[in-house]
Amino acid sequence: RKEVEQDPGPFNVPEGATVAFNCTYSNSASQSFFWYRQDCRKEPKLLMSVYSSGNEDGRFTAQLNRASQYISLLIRDSKLSDSATYLCVVNAIRGDTGRRALTFGSGTRLQVQP
Amino acid sequence: DAGITQSPRHKVTETGTPVTLRCHQTENHRYMYWYRQDPGHGLRLIHYSYGVKDTDKGEVSDGYSVSRSKTEDFLLTLESATSSQTSVYFCAISEPLSGRDNEQFFGPGTRLTVL
Numbered sequence: 001r002k003e004v005e006q007d008p009g010p011f012n013v014p015e016g017a018t019v020a021f022n023c024t025y026s027n028s029a030s031q032s033f034f035w036y037r038q039d040c041r042k043e044p045k046l047l048m049s050v051y052s053s054g055n056e057d058g059r060f061t062a063q064l065n066r067a068s069q070y071i072s073l074l075i076r077d078s079k080l081s082d083s084a085t086y087l088c089v090v091n092a093i094r095g096d097t098g099r100r101a102l103t104f105g106s107g108t109r110l111q112v113q114p
Numbered sequence: 115d116a117g118i119t120q121s122p123r124h125k126v127t128e129t130g131t132p133v134t135l136r137c138h139q140t141e142n143h144r145y146m147y148w149y150r151q152d153p154g155h156g157l158r159l160i161h162y163s164y165g166v167k168d169t170d171k172g173e174v175s176d177g178y179s180v181s182r183s184k185t186e187d188f189l190l191t192l193e194s195a196t197s198s199q200t201s202v203y204f205c206a207i208s209e210p211l212s213g214r215d216n217e218q219f220f221g222p223g224t225r226l227t228v229l
Contacts, residue, residue, distance in 0.1 A: 004156075008154075034217075042222075042223075043204055043220035043221060043222055043223055044157065044204070044220050045220070046217050046218070087156065087157070099164070099170065101147075101159055101162060101172065102159075102218060103159075104149075104156045104157035104158075105156055106154060106155060106156035107156055
């Protein structure tokens, strides 16, 4: 089982639609959670952190459910420029050193259509 | 954008040849990482470094070695390239003292093809 699982999509939605992505993680000791955005053939970039109380940044809302080990991202009023792959990311312990490192999901592809 | 460059940006090589990829940063960030990205697998950590001469293995380190002799440079070496190492390689940096050590900034990537 992958440590971080996402529906690969693609999600094809019309402009103005609301779309939600979900992500589950297996390591209950994960401490930090994030959504990154990756455009086609480009590097990933941080979209937003995910806090236990839920957080909002403009049209984007992220939520965390630690009991269910579940993270979500909601995008309202979708724009053409939102078309990208959205990566769910958790920070967990790796290796014998006990150091933390990020684990990335495979991503969910969003295509917003005119 | 964070000052991270990767070289080369594209490379085609043959099985069995050694390959070195370079990541260079001008941000003076302490932490550096090498990932590979393949369809269906997402980004997977190869090696990382928490400072000069301080490196550790990630989840897919077999067949790769790294070196960090200066803060600004992190080298990834494939001692004897195999076709399974055909991938896109991303370097990333982060700075723990910024208070946002979880935020990683990525380089533009290197597309490596091993024939």
